[in-house]
Amino acid sequence: MLAVAGWRTLLSGGLGATGLICAVAAAYLATLAVSALFSRRNESHAPTFEARSTVVVLVPAYNEAGLIERCIASLRAQSYPQDRYEIVVVADNCTDDTAVLAERAGAAVMRRDEPDARGKGRALRWAMDQLLARDTPPDAIAVVDADSVAEPTMLAKLVRCFEDGADAVQGEYLVLPDPASARDDLRAAAFLLFHRVRFAGRLTLRLPCSLVGNGMLLSRRLLQEHPWGAFSKTEDLEYSIALRLAGVGPVFARGAIVRGPIAASGPAAQAQRARWEGGRLQLARTELPRLVHEIVVRRRWSMLDAVLDLATPPLGLLGAVALAGTILSGAAWLLGFVPAWSLGPWLGSLGATAGFVLIGLRAADAPRSLYRALLGAPAFALRKVLGTVAIVRASTHDVWIRTERPGESV
Numbered sequence: 001m002l003a004v005a006g007w008r009t010l011l012s013g014g015l016g017a018t019g020l021i022c023a024v025a026a027a028y029l030a031t032l033a034v035s036a037l038f039s040r041r042n043e044s045h046a047p048t049f050e051a052r053s054t055v056v057v058l059v060p061a062y063n064e065a066g067l068i069e070r071c072i073a074s075l076r077a078q079s080y081p082q083d084r085y086e087i088v089v090v091a092d093n094c095t096d097d098t099a100v101l102a103e104r105a106g107a108a109v110m111r112r113d114e115p116d117a118r119g120k121g122r123a124l125r126w127a128m129d130q131l132l133a134r135d136t137p138p139d140a141i142a143v144v145d146a147d148s149v150a151e152p153t154m155l156a157k158l159v160r161c162f163e164d165g166a167d168a169v170q171g172e173y174l175v176l177p178d179p180a181s182a183r184d185d186l187r188a189a190a191f192l193l194f195h196r197v198r199f200a201g202r203l204t205l206r207l208p209c210s211l212v213g214n215g216m217l218l219s220r221r222l223l224q225e226h227p228w229g230a231f232s233k234t235e236d237l238e239y240s241i242a243l244r245l246a247g248v249g250p251v252f253a254r255g256a257i258v259r260g261p262i263a264a265s266g267p268a269a270q271a272q273r274a275r276w277e278g279g280r281l282q283l284a285r286t287e288l289p290r291l292v293h294e295i296v297v298r299r300r301w302s303m304l305d306a307v308l309d310l311a312t313p314p315l316g317l318l319g320a321v322a323l324a325g326t327i328l329s330g331a332a333w334l335l336g337f338v339p340a341w342s343l344g345p346w347l348g349s350l351g352a353t354a355g356f357v358l359i360g361l362r363a364a365d366a367p368r369s370l371y372r373a374l375l376g377a378p379a380f381a382l383r384k385v386l387g388t389v390a391i392v393r394a395s396t397h398d399v400w401i402r403t404e405r406p407g408e409s410v
Contacts, residue, residue, distance in 0.1 A: 062123075079153050326343070
């Protein structure tokens with residue numbers, strides 16, 4: 001009897017503790033969604049204002065001949081005064097006509113030929129060093145991916161935040177709709193919840209956001225004091241953490257929108273998610289101890305939100321774990337193996353996760369199609385769980401792989 005009682009105590013304690021961890025992460029997201037309800041598009045950051053800053057819009061590109069002209073066209077159509085910004089494409093180890101097409105479209109081109117040092121992070125550092133070494137360097141450098149389309153007010157809204165005092169600014173990176181794909185809505189909802197709701201919620205709470213590598217702006221002073229040194233698969237998050245440790249908090253510029261395509265096929269989409277989330281897991285393993293050390297040893301309580309944000313798992317995985325934990329603990333309670341309190345944290349995590357999604361879509365002014373897309377969320381979450389092995393595997397090595405673009409063959 002004592003052995004059985006001990007086993008049940010261990011089971012109830014384990015379920016309760018893991019449920020509490022899951023509930024904290026879900027409650028954090030739900031808090032951001034509620035906070036985002038109070039956030040409005042930053043109308044004070046109007047697209048037309050007396051521009052003072054000179055900006056280079058840096059476009060890192062590797063074999064983007066099919067999309068580079070579209071990107072440059074959107075950048076040339078910016079509402080920001082054209083005499084105050086320049087478009088520079090970094091043709092990074094390209095073997096196609098990216099450089100020629102970029103020049104034809106009206107951009108300056110920097111050709112980089114270092115096949116043993118590939119990757120966006122290394123291309124950015126190489127180009128930034130040369131831009132900052134000019135006789136008259138720009139006041140700031142913005143970064144836009146070569147496969148993306150920037151809305152006309154993107155640059156003006158980024159610069160306005162910069163001129164208000166932010167040395168690192170992140171705009172909204174959303175999904176570029178693909179009429180040929182019926183599954184875009186669920187991915188679009190995920191992007192909206194991450195890049196608008198989470199960041200808008202943090203802005204309302206006066207917390208820094210993370211850089212996402214596309215639609216971001218960095219001041220000359222920042223890059224001189226903290227040169228770009230992030231070369232992992234998730235170079236944007238790596239640099240964000242380095243900035244937070246240095247006392248610099250990136251600011252979210254809501255309404256500074258750039259849109260990019262998602263992966264074209266199932267395998268490509270899975271590889272893309274494995275790269276992003278595997279890279280995030282790798283950084284969590286290496287950087288969480290450093291952040292915790294700053295809190296515990298140096299009493300830097302401002303790092304608490306960075307720890308919580310980095311430790312929070314992807315939404316699909318969090319939802320799947322919350323649902324599985326609720327079912328498992330509920331069954332254990334019905335069978336009399338555990339007390340009712342073991343079920344409480346799991347119910348809380350499941351409710352908070354659902355609240356984040358529903359409240360977040362409302363806060364983001366999401367169209368009805370994204371609510372309808374939630375019907376496919378269970379299957380999406382299941383794919384997340386099944387893809388966890390690939391994510392963990394991707395977190396153990398640091399090989400850069402170009403994501404397949406829509407319209408390209410598998």
